[in-house]
Amino acid sequence: MNLPKKQRERTSSSQRSTQEPGWVKWSLIGIAGLFAVVFLFLPLINVFVQAFSKGWVHYFKVLADPDTISAIKLTLLVAAISVPANVIFGVAASWAIAKFEFRGKSLLLTFIDLPFSISPVVSGLMFILLFGVNGLFGPLLDHLGIKIIFAVPGIVLATIFVTFPFVARELIPAMQAEGSDQEQAAMTMGASGWQTFWYVTLPSIKWGLLYGVILCNARAMGEFGAVSVVSGHITGLTDTVPLRVEKLYNEFDPAAPFAVASLLALLALVTLGIKTYLEWKTERDEHQGQQLAREVVGEPGKNFARDLPAHSPK
Amino acid sequence: MSIELKNVSKRFGEVSAVHDINFSVNDGELVALLGPSGGGKTTVLRMIGGLEMPTDGDIFIRGVRVNDIPVQKRNIGFVFQNYALFKSMTVFKNIAFGLKIKKWKKPEIEARVIELLKLLELEGLANRYPHQLSGGQRQRVAIARALAPKPDVLLLDEPFGAVDAKIRQELRQWLVHLHHDLKVTTLFVTHDQEEAMEVSDRIVIFSRGNLEQIGTPREVYEQPVNEFVARFIGVMNILELEVRNGMARLNELAFPAHGVPEGKKMKIGFRPYAVQVSPDLTQYGYQAVLKHTYFLGVMLRLEIVLPSGLVVRSRISKEDYSKMGLQDGMCVSVQIRNYRILSREDEPLTQEVATSYDMPAHIAEGI
Numbered sequence: 001m002n003l004p005k006k007q008r009e010r011t012s013s014s015q016r017s018t019q020e021p022g023w024v025k026w027s028l029i030g031i032a033g034l035f036a037v038v039f040l041f042l043p044l045i046n047v048f049v050q051a052f053s054k055g056w057v058h059y060f061k062v063l064a065d066p067d068t069i070s071a072i073k074l075t076l077l078v079a080a081i082s083v084p085a086n087v088i089f090g091v092a093a094s095w096a097i098a099k100f101e102f103r104g105k106s107l108l109l110t111f112i113d114l115p116f117s118i119s120p121v122v123s124g125l126m127f128i129l130l131f132g133v134n135g136l137f138g139p140l141l142d143h144l145g146i147k148i149i150f151a152v153p154g155i156v157l158a159t160i161f162v163t164f165p166f167v168a169r170e171l172i173p174a175m176q177a178e179g180s181d182q183e184q185a186a187m188t189m190g191a192s193g194w195q196t197f198w199y200v201t202l203p204s205i206k207w208g209l210l211y212g213v214i215l216c217n218a219r220a221m222g223e224f225g226a227v228s229v230v231s232g233h234i235t236g237l238t239d240t241v242p243l244r245v246e247k248l249y250n251e252f253d254p255a256a257p258f259a260v261a262s263l264l265a266l267l268a269l270v271t272l273g274i275k276t277y278l279e280w281k282t283e284r285d286e287h288q289g290q291q292l293a294r295e296v297v298g299e300p301g302k303n304f305a306r307d308l309p310a311h312s313p314k
Numbered sequence: 315m316s317i318e319l320k321n322v323s324k325r326f327g328e329v330s331a332v333h334d335i336n337f338s339v340n341d342g343e344l345v346a347l348l349g350p351s352g353g354g355k356t357t358v359l360r361m362i363g364g365l366e367m368p369t370d371g372d373i374f375i376r377g378v379r380v381n382d383i384p385v386q387k388r389n390i391g392f393v394f395q396n397y398a399l400f401k402s403m404t405v406f407k408n409i410a411f412g413l414k415i416k417k418w419k420k421p422e423i424e425a426r427v428i429e430l431l432k433l434l435e436l437e438g439l440a441n442r443y444p445h446q447l448s449g450g451q452r453q454r455v456a457i458a459r460a461l462a463p464k465p466d467v468l469l470l471d472e473p474f475g476a477v478d479a480k481i482r483q484e485l486r487q488w489l490v491h492l493h494h495d496l497k498v499t500t501l502f503v504t505h506d507q508e509e510a511m512e513v514s515d516r517i518v519i520f521s522r523g524n525l526e527q528i529g530t531p532r533e534v535y536e537q538p539v540n541e542f543v544a545r546f547i548g549v550m551n552i553l554e555l556e557v558r559n560g561m562a563r564l565n566e567l568a569f570p571a572h573g574v575p576e577g578k579k580m581k582i583g584f585r586p587y588a589v590q591v592s593p594d595l596t597q598y599g600y601q602a603v604l605k606h607t608y609f610l611g612v613m614l615r616l617e618i619v620l621p622s623g624l625v626v627r628s629r630i631s632k633e634d635y636s637k638m639g640l641q642d643g644m645c646v647s648v649q650i651r652n653y654r655i656l657s658r659e660d661e662p663l664t665q666e667v668a669t670s671y672d673m674p675a676h677i678a679e680g681i
Contacts (some may be wrong), residue, residue, distance in 0.1 A: 181398035184365060187385050188392040189412030189463060199411070203402035 047265045050258035062248075062259040070236045071244035072263070074152070078227075078240060079220040082159040086216050087209070090167025095201075098175030099183070109172075115164045123161050124229025127154055150232030155240065158226040163216045170212030174205050211278050218271040222264055316341045316499040317362060317467060322371035324357050324523075331357045333523040335371070339467075339516075342497040344490070346510035349520035350546070355503045356471055358520070362501065363469050364388045376466055391460030391498075393470040397452050399444040405431075405455050406440040412463040430458040433495075449477040450485060461498070470502035474509065486513050507547050511535065519543055535585075541656045544583040549615070551626050552583045552656065565622035566600065567650075574658050584653035586615060586629035591646050593638050598649035602626070607635070607642055616640075618648055626650075 019025075052059055062068065093112060097105060115123060129135050131148040141148060148154045182204065186196040202209075224242040231238040239247065241264060249257040318338040324331045332354040339345050347355040360366040362373060364385030373380050380388055400408050409430055413423045431437050434454040444452060453473065460468060473489065474482040490513055493500050504510050510517045511531040519526040519534060519542075527539045538544035541552060555562035555569060556579050562569045574580050592598055600620060608615040614635050616628040626648065640646070 178401075181394050181396060182400055185392065185394055185398040185400070185459075186411065186415075188363060188365070188388075188390060189459070190386045190415045191411075192386065195415060200400055200402075204400075206402075 044265060047258055047261050050255060051262040052255075053258075054255040058255060059259045059262075062253070062256045063263075067236045067239065068244055068260055071239045071241050071260075074155070074239065075221050075241040077152070078156055078159050079217055081156050082163055082220045083213060083217050085160050086163050086167045087213060089164070090171055090212060091205075091209070093168045094171035094175050097172055098178075099180050112165050112168050115162050120162055120223065120225030121229055124158050124226035127158055127161075127226075127230050131157075149230055150234065150238060152238065154230035155227050155238060158230045159220050159223055162223050162226050163219045166216035166219060167209065167212035170208045170215070171205055174208040175201075178204055207278055207282050211275065214271055214274050214278075218267060221267055316343070316376060317501070318374040319358070319362070320372045320374070322358070322361065322368045322373060324354075324361060324366060325369045331523055332361070332368075335525050337518055337525060337528055339499060339501060342499055344493045344500045344513065344515045345502075346514035346517045347501060347503045347520065348507060348510040348517050348546075349505065349526075351505055352522070353505075353520040354523040355505075355518075355520045359469050359471055359501060359503050362467070363390050363392045365392070389463070389466050391463070391465035391468045393453075393456045393460050393468070393473055395472040395475055397444075397456040399452060399455055399459070401444055404441050404443055405436060405447070408444070408455055409458045409462050411459065416463055426462060430462055433492075434458045450481050453477065453485065457492070461496070466499065468498050468500045470500065472504060473502050474504070474506075482509075489513060511547070519546065521546070538583065538654065538656070541581060541583065544654070544656055549586055549627060549629075550583045551586065551589070552581060553624075554579060554581050565624050566620055567624070569653070572655060572658075578659040580658040581656040582653045583656045584650050586627045588651045588653065589618070589626055589628035590649050590651055591616060591618065591628050591630065591638075591640070592648075593640060593644065593646055595645060595647045598647040600648050602646055602648050604640060604642060604644045604646050607640070618646065 093108065096102070097109060128149055130137055131141060131154065132138050133142065133149070135149075146153075148157065182200050183196050186200045191199065221240075222242060223240075224246070227240055228243060228246075231240065231243060233239060233243060233247065235247065241260060245257045245261045245264070248260060316339050319335050322335045323333055335354075335358060347358060349355045357366060361368050362375070364380065364383065368381065375388065375390070400411065403411065406427055409427045410423050413426060418426070427440075431440055434457060436451065436454055436458065439447065439451060439455075444455070447455065457468075457470075457473075474485050477485065486509060489502075502513070514531065516528060516530055517534050518528050521542050527534055527543045529537070534543060534547050538547060538550070544550040544552060553564050553567065555564045555567075557563075557571045557574050557576050560571060560576075562571050562574060562580055562582075569582065572580070590598060591604070595601055602618045602620045604616055605619045605625075606617040608617070612632055613629055614632055616630065618626045618628055620626065628648070
C-alpha cells in the first residue's frame, strides 16, 4: 500500500526538478500575452471600432463608393492571376528540386527565397527600371504600344514577384520528405507521368499546397510596397485595396480608410482561420493514424499470431 | 525461361555498379539475389524492373528483349523496400490502382481486389489507410498491389528489411507458401544469407558488381566456388597452404598437394561440421585444445586451438558433446574430414574445377 504513494512522490518531485519556478513561467506568459494584446489584438479591434465609428450606413456607403469597388475588383483580379501563376511555378519548382538532381539546384533555391529578403519597394523599383519609360525595355514596349508600368500588368508582375516563394517554400520540404518511391511504384503499375502526378503526387501534397495558396493569396491581396511603386495611383484604375486605404487616409473622412481596411483585416482573420483548421486537421489525421496503428500493432508478439495468414498446405 | 540477362553491365558515371552479368530464371522459380550492400543486387533487380537502364547487355522477359520497353509496359510487379504504399489511398484503392490504370472494368476490379484481400488475409482492412497498418500488414498490401495486375514476374527489394526479426522469420515461410500457391516467377533481393537459404529455389550471389555463383542453397553451401562465397554463406574455416616436400602445409597441418607445384600456395575451406573431435587423443591425427564452446541451440560451435596457435571451428550436436564428455580447456584429437580447394596459385579455378575432396584415410589418421 505504501509503494504507490512513494512512487507518486518520486515522480512528482522529479517533475518539479526539471521545471523552472512558477514565477518564471508566469512572467514569460505575461510578457508574451501583453505584447499580443498591445501590438496585435488592440490595433485589430481599433480597425473595426474606427470603421463603424460613423455607423453601419456610412460603413457600407464607403464600401459602395465606385472607386473602392474598382479597387476591390482590381485586387481580386491581381490575386486571380498571381495565385495560379505561383501555384504552377511552385509545383514545378518544388517537383524539380525534390525529385531531380541537377546543376544549379541550390542557386534555384536561393532565387526562390530572394523576394523574402528584398524590400518590396526595391522589388517594385526593379520593374520600373526594367519596363519604365527610361527602363531597359521601355523604348521597345513604347514602340509596341504595350503599357506595363502604371498599369495593371505592372501590378500583377510586382505581386507575382513578391509572392513568389510562398507555394514553393511550402511544397519543397513536403515533397523532399515523400521521396519518389510512390511515383516509381505507380510507374511499375503502368501509370504515365501525368497519371502519376494526378493520382499520387497531387493528393500527397494537397494540404501543403492549399496552405501555400492561402498564404500566397493573403499576401497578394495585401501587398502595398511593391505595388505602390509600379501602380501610379490612378484612382479608379490602378488602385488596389491597400493603396485605396492609404489614399482615403490622406483625405478628410476619418472612418473611410478604416472601413476599407476592415476588409483586409477580415481577409487576414479568414486566412488565419483556414490556416489553423488545416494545421489542426493534419495533426488530427496523423494522431488518429498513430492511435489506430498502435491498436492494430498492440504487443508485437501477440499481434502477429492474429495478423499472419495461417497457411494450410494444399 | 522467364527472365534472362546477357552480359549486362551498369555504370553510374565512373562507378561500375554491375559488371557483365549473365543468368536466367526459369518460369515459376523463386530466386534470391544475395550479396553484401553495394554488391549490385538491387541495381540488377531495378534493371529487370525497368527502373534503371543497363549500360550494356540485354535483358529478356519471357523471351522478349525489354531494354527499350519502359517500366510502364513491362508487366512486372515491384515491391519496394519501404513498400511505397500510396499514403493518400485506402488499402482497397492501393490494390486497385494498377487495375484502374490498365482500364479494367469496375466490377472486375472489385472482384480482383477482393480476391487478393482474401489471398493475403487482409479482409477487414480494405478501408484503412497505410499509416493505420502494422509493418507486416503494409508489406502484404504492397505484395497484393504488385500482384493485382497479374504481372509476369514479381520483384521484391529487401522484402523483409523493414520489419523486426521475429516477424521477419514468419514472413519468410509465408512468402514460400504464397509462391507455392501462385507459381509466379519471383526474384527477391536480400543481404541475409540465412533468409536466402531458407526461402529460395536458387541463389544468385553478388559481390562488388560481379556475379560470384548461382546455385541451389545446398550447392552454394556445400560447393562454394571461391573464398568470397565460402565466407559469405555460413561459417567456413579457410586456410592458406604452401606446398613443401610434396604436401600442402600450414603449421602442423598437411594436406595432399593436388598437383600444385612445390613452393606454390593454395587456399582450402571446410565447414565446421567437417571437423571431427574426439576426447580420445589417439583417435584422430592432430592433437589440440578445446578453447571455447558457443551454444547455438541444438548445435554447438567449438573453437579448437592447435599447438601452433592455429584456430579451427567445429560444429557438433549437443548430444554428441555431452556423450563425449567434452568441456572447455580439454585436450582433444581432431581430423578434417573433407574440404574444398577455393583457389590455387598455379591455375585459376573455374566453377567446374572447384571440387571438394575427402581427406585420404592415411592422412586423416595422422602423419
